[in-house]
Amino acid sequence: MLIQQLVNGLTLGAVYTLLALSFSLVMGILGILNLAIAELFMIGGYLGFTLITAGFPLPVAVLGGMLGAAVIAIAIEKIGYQPLRDAPLVTPMLSTLGFSIILQNVATNIWGSDPAQLPDEYFGKQYAFGPVNIGEMQLIVLVATVVLVALVAYIVQKTPMGRALRAVAENREVARILGVSADRLTMLAFILSGSLAGVAGVLIALHYGTITPYLGVEIGLKAIAVMVIGGTRQIWGALVAGPLIGIAEVLTVAYGGSQVRDFVVYGFMILILLLRPQGLLGGARSDQGQRV
Amino acid sequence: MSNALLQLTGVTKTFGGIHALSGMVCEVPEGKIVGVIGPNGAGKTTLFNTITGAYRADAGEVKLKGVDVTQWPSYRIVREGIARTFQNIRLFGSMTVWEHLLVAQPHSESAWRRLLPIAWANPAAQERAEEVMAFFGLTELRDRPAKSLPYGIQRKVEMARAVTARPKLLLLDEPVAGMNHDEAEEIRALMIRLRDTGLTILLIEHDMNFVMRLCDYLYVLDFGVLIAEGRPEEVRANPVVLDAYLGKDS
Amino acid sequence: MSTYYASLLAESGILLLGALSVYIILATGQLSLGNGAFMGIGAYLSSYLTVALNVPLTLALVISAIAAGIIGAIVAFPALRLKGIYLAMATVGFGEMVRSFFLNFDAMGGSGGYRGMQHISVGYVWLWAGGILIAVMLLERSRVWLEMQAVHDDETAAGLIGLNTTVTKIGAFGVGAAVAAISGGLFAHHNVYIEPANFGFDRSIEFVLAVILGGSTVGPGSLVGSLLLVFLPEFLRPIADWRLAAFGTLLIVVLLVRRQGILDRSLIRTLTFRRAAA
Structure with missing residues (x-):
């Protein structure tokens, strides 16, 4: 039973990891919170849903969700971030909030506000490993997360673009000095982040077999907490914090009652913000006040 | 000078092992204009920030009229009588x-x-x-x-x-930086008028000539260390000071 | 006036108070995305006082405001360490925690909600909303407000010219929380039914939206924003399904072309000057 819970928690945590990674790609590099990521995730989920029920295979659905979210991310960057990049950091956050409101409204109008259900015949297969049952989709989520995280790791660590991204994350002033290419880096961060959110959306929608236009806010806020716990300037923090929160959540639901779970997660996030603003994994303090 | 308005003893401030200010000792007597000079990175602004509580001194004491204000939050230091301006206008x-x-x-x-x-x-x-x-x-x-x-x-x-x-003491951080001659003269006249109303002034300045014609007393910093002090004409003649300035500029 | 429009008017008064609660905190440079929580605290506490203890409503509102103000100040104290987006994220967390608390608060219905309040008139709502708006507009001309602006513009410099920035920031949070609590109390007694979902992230966002759209540098901006958010949908009837998208677009456009919101100091000056001249 406990092992089963751990596996379930791990699956949820994997999705948190992807989405938190998506938030932290923008947050860590540009210092802004792109609130629309929550909605990119939700839209990605709907796109994946639609493609699967239209008879396309899973890879196409994942790709569709990813591309759709990435395209919207580009629009957000062009309209909502670029013109405001010299404004106080809260201003572009509010403009992404505008996009978030629009996207949710669009989804409600296209797909309706009632939950959409995936027919049972999709991904219903269960594999038994001793006492533990793992669903087909659960396996896919876990494997896909590992692959995607490795891919992002490769891009960020090994490619020249990735190195430039990290340089900018270390010192935001560098972005201004880099001039023209800083614009491209910003765009790259938005695209990477949007794609990840889209994929995460497809995966969780298929895993749960149901989706609503409000999925984004619910899981998105949680993913922000995961990002904070892992460390906002620390892309790898999400890898630890995601599973941690996923498992903690599943366990509190199983043994504590379903409603305390949010209380625990957000309480933990606030503690981290206050006591360890650099996140669980450490690194340099991110909250140091400006010097005179 | 026990009647000093401001008194610093052994004030030290380090950033990650680098001594921005070490063992600073100085006094500002009431009703005078005192200058702090030194090349770039000599620790002049650090000195101001430490006096006004923007930085906490690692060692030493800052006393205003005999009251130890070293550990006070900056707003209390201001209310006790030290007001300041900033190098980059704020x-x-x-x-x-x-x-x-x-x-x-x-x-x-x-x-x-x-x-x-x-x-x-x-x-x-x-x-x-x-x-x-x-x-x-x-x-x-x-x-x-x-x-x-x-x-x-x-x-x-x-x-x-x-x-x-x-304030009892006014700290001015490079008050004429970036100004033309006429503007600087106007500020100089203002400072003298302020002193005549009884205000004590401590200023940081780059422009040697400006300081020489204005200050009653000078302190010279280099690499966070006090290397000379005295009346302007004494400082001007001090070979150590010339060395610090010329050695760096050439 | 039809009951329908009266109810819309009451809604905008309630929203105005929520917006002002964000405005007061924002005036010190702090963005709170958790004021829905203070509203919830005010709604639940005042409802408990009037329903279970038969306290007169006005007294119940005052008590709730004071209680929420104290909670706000307590919350603000650790939040002093956080700035900008980090503070905003912490307030999101706080809001979700409070919502989650009320979901579990079975003594007042938990997720089932709480009812039994006496309905109040739109006039009573606006007595509070108008009164507090005027108080805020007077406050805007005071020394304290200048200190808040100083903290907003440059907190470090504010401290170094002798302002106690800690007291200013905590005070703003406390007062903001108190105003949000009154908004909540009025909401509860106008709606006569409350549930935790009324006071979630969406609500906090609605407050912020009203402030940013209406004008984030002047108090009456919140009034413009609140009226806009409540009454604009009436004019958007033909595109009713898309009204949220319209607000989202409006928000983005305002941020792009008029960052300070619709109303600002110079617009007020122009408007009042014209009237005086005419």
């Missing part, structure tokens, strides 16, 4: 000149009066603002957003803001 972006002259005044009236419109409840504060505004020749610019004014005038607004706090 005016408030949303405020007019007039508002700058009201905001920094000490709280002489009761708390609830501060919650009421200034026009009804704070005649004394308005009078003080008018007075300082006239002293600095800013009356015409009263309702202009301070940050929209020319650079030289912004410096004056910053000085005026500091003066409204009724």
